[in-house]
Amino acid sequence: MGFFNDLGKKTTETTTKIAREAKLKMKITENKGKIKDTYEEIGRKIYESHVREEDINIKELVNSDCLKIDELSKEIENSRKEILVLNNKKMCKKCFAEIERDALFCPKCGEKQTEEKTILEKAEEKLEKSDISQKNEKEAEIVEEELKEKNNQE
């Protein structure tokens, strides 16, 4: 029984991880596209006001677009961080090298690594773990049912 449970757990964890990473990468690509569109929008606005020979306040004209880019960039950064967490990696604060999550020192620059998880990150991790274990329970139930059926047939 234990063997089947462990097997189910491993498979589910891997599948969840791969799916989550693919989703995050898609989101990054999507956000990069949105940023590019916003840059274009900024350029178009400025050019149009040039054509119309308007006296423009650039800050006012493109402020919302710039805020949008800020927001999208932040989302990209968060997605990248989450991918690192998924792969049990983190980023060295000093040299930004990708290093093992539990590394105490950066193998590249030697910087001491301090615990950097925010409350939000901790909550998210907890949520994700509970999500995974719920799925595992379901999977374990299915395996159990299948085994029962097999036993009944024999």
Ligand SMILES: [Zn+2]
């Ligand atoms: Zn480093």
